[in-house]
Amino acid sequence: MDWKKLQWIDVRILYVIIVVCLLIPMFHPVGLPVAISDNTRLVYNTVESVPDGGVIWVSHDTGPGNAPELNPMIAALARQAFRKNCKIISTSLFNQTFGPVTTFEIIDEVAREMGKEYGVDWVHLGYRDNAWPATIRLMIENIIEGAINRDWKGEPLDQMPLMKQVKSIKDDVDLIFCTTVGSPGYADWMTYVSEPLHIPLTGGASLTMYSGVQPYIRSGQLKGFLGGLRGAAEYEQLVGVAGAGLAGMDAQSLGHMTVILFLVLGNIGYFAAKRAGKNQ
């Protein structure tokens, strides 16, 4: 066999093989075990440490590209928070179009299921303009002022019972839970809100960013952080609900094996070509 050819397989064939490998476990789930990491436990325990009835600020800072990884985290968090009768105030600052709608739909679905009412148990502020530090600066002092007294659909905030209880980020928010795919993301929340105000910060990141998060978990500036679909699946297990995270893990695992196989084959091709070059 001419091993050198392994280097030059048509990439479209590889795409098809990967898609097929991802689809097989989706049609026939195996239910591979997902071990829970210390990091995910820390996220769960941090949310659990919020006093019952406390306020969690959720910022689902994602766009459509990374939503499959991050959406399950928000659903699981909403479930854990509402179970403790915590209140949620949510924003979505990364993407003006997709983020606010998705964030509302996810939390609304969990809230309805758990008998929680919009305006009383949670409020969604949606996207706020690009002047990120300035907008958040205003909300740190006075949420209604910073949000121009509008929720994401333009309804007046001062008419909502929750906003009579929660006036400012600095005095009334017990935990910030943000998802991250870029900026604004965890770095902005950490720099401008959680560090100066000493509010615990946790959440989850797309795996594209997860390496960069590690030093902050180590230093304790982030109270744990979930990593991608895998992190979401682990968190769902702790919360006790099998959601989209766990559902995708079989496919993810088989996908990894396929990519590793391609890497090995590609390297065999590379070394075979190198060896053939030396022999000539």
Add this chain to the structure above:
Amino acid sequence: MSVEQWSFIFKTLSILAAWSYLVKGDNPVYTAVEHFLVGSATAYGIVYTIQNQIVPRIVQDIIGRGKWGYIFGAILGLLIYFSFVKGQEWIARITMGFWIGYGAGYSLAYSPPVFLTQVTDSFINLRAGDFAKSFNNILYFLVVVSTLMYFAFTLKKDKGVLYYGSRFGRYALMVAFGSAYGSITMAYLSLIIGQLTIIFRDTLHLIK
């Protein structure tokens, strides 16, 4: 058929159109959905900004509560449109200058505590008690110092400690990049799973 089902069909068609790039490269179907995405996002953004930002700020804050100070900010922002006036482009730079200056100043005021925590976190006990923890801490220390050596471009690193240290730092960076690459591959697989779920579960109802 419900609106939701139509939306899933539309999503599926858009995904397949976007994936057509993988097979045919830049093609009319791909370009069409790309333009549709950009156009609809821009339109949505404009309406959302007018409804949720500009109108409430004017009606509620400036007119309703007499916060006239916001007008200065608005005028400063509007100066950016001078970039379209021939010969007067320099006026737009006032807005940019303010924006960059404000951003840099704000960032400088808030960033040091975050950064310094990272620095103090690297002061670790090299004899931590149990072997595994000590080994980790020593490795961490070596990687921090050697990576700093690698980035010290003004020093000559042709021999001695700096030579070997910076080489070790380079290998440590390569390990970090490899780990990041692995994470990114995992992330992209998650994204494909998300798209496949839309096609096969939400639209075709072939999987549960």
